[in-house]
Amino acid sequence: MAGTSPIYRGNLHSIGQVGSLVRIPQGLVDLVATVNKVSITESVTDSEMTAAQIDDERGLRVELIGQIDRGTEQFQRGVGSYPGLNDPVHFTTSSDLKSIFPLSDGERFRAGCLSVDEDIPVTLNAEQLVVQHAAIVGSTGSGKTSAVSSLLQNFVKEGWNASNIIVIDPHGEYATALEDIASVLSVFADGDAQLRVPYWALPAEEILEIFVGGQPNKTFQNRFEELITEARGDFAKEAEWLDIDPTAVSSETPIPFDIRSIWHKIDAENRETRQVTDDPETACQTDPGDAGDLEPAQYEPYGPAGQPPNKGPKYNHYGNSPEHLRLGLLDPQLRFFQRPLGDPTGEDPLVEVTKGWLGGEKPISVLDFSGVPNQTADIAIGVVLDLLFELALRSDADGRGIGRPSPVLVVLEEAHRYLSDSADGLTRDAANRIAREGRKYGVGLLAVTQRPKELPATALAQCGTLISLRLTNSEDQGTIKAALPDTVTGIADVLPSLRTHEAIISGEAVELPVRAFLDKPNPWPEAEDPSLEPWRSNPEAPDVEDVLTSWRDIYQ
Ligand SMILES: Nc1ncnc2c1ncn2[C@@H]1O[C@H](COP(=O)(O)OP(=O)(O)OP(=O)(O)O)[C@@H](O)[C@H]1O
Incomplete structure (x- = not known):
């Protein structure tokens, strides 16, 4: 065919677009094929080419995909015969395409239209x-x-x-x-x-990753897991809606527990001073704090040169991790976990x-x-x-x-x-x-x-x-x-x-x-790219006050 964009019955047809379809008549059926490749043969060199040769050597590589029955105009996948040498190849018209592409029905829904024919x-x-x-x-x-x-x-x-x-x-x-x-x-x-x-739907390790981040102190992590397992087990014993053996509960079982109480306990252990190191009754607490409000318990500082109060048995064993956990629990960006x-x-x-x-x-x-x-x-x-x-x-x-x-x-x-x-x-x-x-x-x-x-x-x-x-x-x-x-x-x-x-x-x-x-x-x-129009039409300097206020609001 001369040219690549013939007008047929008022419509422009693009011939040889990769991805478009062609029709190859074979007796009672039309074979349908997808254009996979468009090429000009490399066997002739530029100097030898005449216009006629270039026309002759143009080629489409197609993949046969199905056939349309001329009588019923029904399309079916797969072909029953193959084209012969020099068989003519036709472009597909809207009516061919309509019988190939099924319309929306109870099983199918519309996604768009064909690139080569927007009516299909x-x-x-x-x-x-x-x-x-x-x-x-x-x-x-x-x-x-x-x-x-x-x-x-x-x-x-x-x-x-x-x-x-x-x-x-x-x-x-x-x-x-x-x-x-x-x-x-x-x-x-x-x-x-x-x-x-x-958060309680997560295993202990992930809970720490969310609220503490990085690599928490190992002793802290072990103690946290131990207390979580205990707390989940206690909840399982009490809960009327849960039918689970409390002894089978681990630090990973998705059972609710109160993370603030666990923080408060570990934090207190990390700060505790005592008159007598191995007697918990002699703890030198000055303020019990409040788990719900994330206020830490306070203790008297330990005495100089071995004088009481002494450090408690776990004094500073957990490093900064309890404080990191407290800050994580206060972070408004993480509130949705609580x-x-x-x-x-x-x-x-x-x-x-x-x-x-x-x-x-x-x-x-x-x-x-x-x-x-x-x-x-x-x-x-x-x-x-x-x-x-x-x-x-x-x-x-x-x-x-x-x-x-x-x-x-x-x-x-x-x-x-x-x-x-x-x-x-x-x-x-x-x-x-x-x-x-x-x-x-x-x-x-x-x-x-x-x-x-x-x-x-x-x-x-x-x-x-x-x-x-x-x-x-x-x-x-x-x-x-x-x-x-x-x-x-x-x-x-x-x-x-x-x-x-x-x-x-x-x-x-x-x-x-x-x-x-x-x-x-x-x-x-909300996928539109931002426009540069304000750079041309808005001479005022940007004002970020409102943005800052609403940003700070989330920290209330
Ligand atoms: N069907 C469509 N008709 C016209 N324009 C469109 C169509 N789909 C997307 N666009 C335009 O293309 C641009 C990019 O669209 P979109 O944000 O959906 O791309 P994306 O691949 O999701 O990009 P990103 O990966 O950056 O999120 C948008 O400006 C959109 O207006």
């Missing part, structure tokens, strides 16, 4: 997408956050309005896009909108907490961790993933739990941060367990990342559907090419030149691998 919708199979895991990858600014927002908006709009979708939102980007269809829980909100991840506290006579507090994470009556829940230090947010996210997976694992298929009776989809923004080898141990294990085993128990994963290279190969291999936006880094492109089926690796060559919100979608949820424009979200997420 691209739909995704909801069940395959959710249960078989999926990944959305793309360099920064390629449109990942907007893509997730529009997919979720379309999904709910098209009828899946009682779903359990949990969006882990480390940067607070999704609230504006999803607030009509989601419950938004955030770390600094008040009341029911506050995101809560109780709620709810357990009440042995009340109800299981984890029931309310997990109901909140699942969004209550809303189909989506956004867990906004913005404002929390990365390392701490990562641990909290690990706890959420771990508990959700454990609940799904233990839910009966015909019960009222989550997982097999009602699948959960976890949307994991910045997935490389939680799945990679460098992630916190608890978080890495929880995220990888969902990637590996989630589909068996009805926990789906939608991993969103700008660094696919940093995802473990096993996690990417578990993703049945891959939505690849523009990728500019060659290592990331290599990872995605390796993850794509052999039939579409040619298409992957266009990854660096995709336009914003244009993607290659392949895998279980699509009929065929396609190059598509994903829909615009409405409303948009």
